[in-house]
Amino acid sequence: MSNRVVRKISRADAEVIRALGEQGVATIHEAQGRTGVLRRYMRPIYPSARVAGSAMTVLCPAGDNLMIHAAVEVCEPGDVLIVAPSLESTHGMFGELLATSCRAHGVAGLVIDAGVRDVTDITAMNFPVWSKAISAEGTMKSGAGSVNVEIVCAGAVVCPGDVIVGDQDGVVIVKREAATEVARLGAERISREEKSRERLRAGELGLDFYGLRKKLNELGIDYVDEE
Numbered sequence: 001m002s003n004r005v006v007r008k009i010s011r012a013d014a015e016v017i018r019a020l021g022e023q024g025v026a027t028i029h030e031a032q033g034r035t036g037v038l039r040r041y042m043r044p045i046y047p048s049a050r051v052a053g054s055a056m057t058v059l060c061p062a063g064d065n066l067m068i069h070a071a072v073e074v075c076e077p078g079d080v081l082i083v084a085p086s087l088e089s090t091h092g093m094f095g096e097l098l099a100t101s102c103r104a105h106g107v108a109g110l111v112i113d114a115g116v117r118d119v120t121d122i123t124a125m126n127f128p129v130w131s132k133a134i135s136a137e138g139t140m141k142s143g144a145g146s147v148n149v150e151i152v153c154a155g156a157v158v159c160p161g162d163v164i165v166g167d168q169d170g171v172v173i174v175k176r177e178a179a180t181e182v183a184r185l186g187a188e189r190i191s192r193e194e195k196s197r198e199r200l201r202a203g204e205l206g207l208d209f210y211g212l213r214k215k216l217n218e219l220g221i222d223y224v225d226e227e
Contacts, residue, residue, distance in 0.1 A: 006148035007074050009160040011054040012179040014078070017163055020179065021052025023186040025169040031185040032178065038154035038171040042111065042130045045119050047168055049128035051109035053080035055162040055173070057151045061143030062089035062114070068098060071147045077106025080164040084153040085114050086145070090133040092117030099127045111164060111171050113154045130171050 011017075020028060029037050056075050060067040062085040071081055081102070083093070094110060096118035102110070109128035115135035116122070122129060132154070148160040156173050158164075163174040174182050199209055207213050 053108040060145035062087040063091040064143035067145035083112040084151040096121035
């Protein structure tokens with residue numbers, strides 16, 4: 001497969017993306033059958049970071065950010081850059097200058113399976129980033145890669161235009177074709193959880209309304225008054 005930059009991609013409906021962003025990572029993960037979450041080392045660089053947008057995928061050599069610059073040119077407002085190095089890397093492949101460029105072009109955020117630098121400055125910009133590491137180690141701008149091809153980022157397969165949702169719980173990927181259905185399932189889950197929340201506030205035990213006493217019995221758990 002040749003290295004290439006694909007300019008045009010299909011995206012999920014903007015209202016569906018907004019709804020998924022409001023639902024959050026944990027709800028979406030459960031709603032789509034506990035799938036799509038990136039590996040747990042992918043953390044936001046500041047706690048309040050949140051993002052929801054269409055995936056602009058970037059495949060690049062480790063320690064080289066040339067293709068990130070190339071991706072910014074073809075981004076549309078609201079897209080999220082998701083970057084996978086071809087080899088494991090913790091280089092600081094994204095910094096304050098790239099974040100400034102992303103802001104100018106409407107990029108909503110970054111997910112990168114490598115390192116970032118200039119974290120204080122990026123945080124001050126409120127530019128949301130999830131990364132594997134924070135590192136001052138610099139990078140080159142000389143290696144070929146691709147933009148808007150299928151990649152594997154932090155253990156998850158990501159296609160251009162898939163929906164990316166990130167918050168303090170991590171990052172989850174929703175396949176573009178399934179986004180509307182996942183948003184519907186997520187809304188149903190939130191409604192069910194609100195009913196459960198009210199019952200818990202009223203003092204009802206989860207053991208009872210989840211039917212867990214039967215499970216304890218099946219597992220042979222004995223209740224005794226003392227050891």
